[in-house]
Amino acid sequence: MEAESGNKKFSLVELIRKIDVLPYAHEVNRYGLFEKSTYKFLAHDGTLIGYMLPLVAERFKEHSDCVSVDEVARTVAIIPALDTIESRNLKFKEIAEAWRSMNTFNILKGWRNELYVVYNPSHTPYLLVERAFSMLLGVITYGVHINGYIPPELSEDGKLKLWVPRRSYQKPTYPGMLDNTVAGGMGYPYGVFETCVKECYEEAGLDEAYVRENIKQNGVISYIYQHEPEVYNNEFGLIQPEVEFIFDLVMKPEKIPKPTDNEVQEFYLMGIDEVLTRLANGEFKYNCAGVIIDFLIRHGYLTIGMELEYLEIVNRIHRRLPFPSI
């Protein structure tokens, strides 16, 4: 589909390909390169829980009291002795802190003092690790993304409007880019809905009672991100499987989102045409573009008749991840 802007940079499917980057098994050559260039990260019972780059596996060899690295099988496996979550948390905490203090990896400069959860096949926590460190392990990370919108029937001109924030220019990641109304990572011990309520207050000043009354969970998106496609020999190739729970929040016209933390610069109220133009211009943080494209599809604003790559778009943002999950 065409956005209105003359200097369109991205088609919608191109935006989606920016977040769902890892090749699929049917892309035989690229998938083969991925398989032979990476390590499988395994739980102590052999369950696959992540994809790790060789530069990370290499450093893990120094920690045989935590994992065993097999260069033939290309696996990094948590040792059987670590059969309790407490013992695993402790070992990975030690390693994370050591690597942080030694500046082993650039990504650890983004240390957040926030724990992320890796799950068992039974959907219970298997391991808690520092958010920045989880990126090195190639495990699934979770977030919530909320579309705050004025539905057509409540809108002055009868057209749906989305509340779109601009990220603070001071944010370390994606400063000044457009974002979803509210979004945040799922840090331990918050559940999906608790994270929602917390972030709605912090990022948009919305109180819990309003959120509870007007929000619905309408789906989930998932994809496997790499900053640079087919790079397996430096940190730009870190493999990041992501799951984002999607909520739609009805915004009454009189309800104006107001940032209460410093993460948002400003909120804009945009119609669909403006959203499409700004998507095409590449103004949205890429995974937020994915969330908005999913919103447009679910609400009937983007159809097979308008977008030739419709099926690829829908499929890529609902990728089946080969790991246990929440």
Next chain:
Amino acid sequence: MEAESGNKKFSLVELIRKIDVLPYAHEVNRYGLFEKSTYKFLAHDGTLIGYMLPLVAERFKEHSDCVSVDEVARTVAIIPALDTIESRNLKFKEIAEAWRSMNTFNILKGWRNELYVVYNPSHTPYLLVERAFSMLLGVITYGVHINGYIPPELSEDGKLKLWVPRRSYQKPTYPGMLDNTVAGGMGYPYGVFETCVKECYEEAGLDEAYVRENIKQNGVISYIYQHEPEVYNNEFGLIQPEVEFIFDLVMKPEKIPKPTDNEVQEFYLMGIDEVLTRLANGEFKYNCAGVIIDFLIRHGYLTIGMELEYLEIVNRIHRRLPFPSI
């Protein structure tokens, strides 16, 4: 989640696993068995367009003026000489009719005199084949499925209701099972929306003006079906990649669907609780169950808090198919 019935037969994820059956690449052993047990069906330029069983490939060996069968590469490839759609249509028509008259395959007893389209990577038609015959080729088939519903704000008791038909007991396939309000295969030359309008009239007596005013396309589901999992040596194992375009149709309370053909026995108006009970009882045709589960998710009636296998459900019904598509 629990349905109300005491004798629940299926969880929701079990229903989804009935339609998305073919193993994924990360299920290494089962995927390996699939790969070595089947043939890749290739376009004349080498593009993968289907997965074929050996019993079909075997019969294609008699038709070297149409395809070449390579037992080492395990491919059935349309010969380069068939470089126009007309030439391909003709050859495949001859083969389909010959096999039908010889009773080569049981599935050809379901001959429909309806053409299905196989697509180029550019989303243009590559080949037209009889609907029943397409099942032997393992190519994508397309349909439209329509959820006719009374939204809460129009409903007497303030709760959403779905119109659910029972299939005629005379239908050759899935007689007497529950279905989506309207559904049908996409036969040539009808487009997605045209098929919608046609089927809404035929199956529910809804006129085009009403449909146009009240329908939205809200997504698409895709999956790879086999009647029997991991069977590759008889027709029950035929590989059927399916794409169903999903529409939601607002039904005003005074609008009562009435079958105009003989495919529907009766229409029921059901609340969500009844729908869930009947899903759990296995009363719905399986792919229609998938469409309803997608509806429940999109409308916020089925959330991660209610369904542990939520992510698997969402991912499986949005499977990326390794073939070109519409």
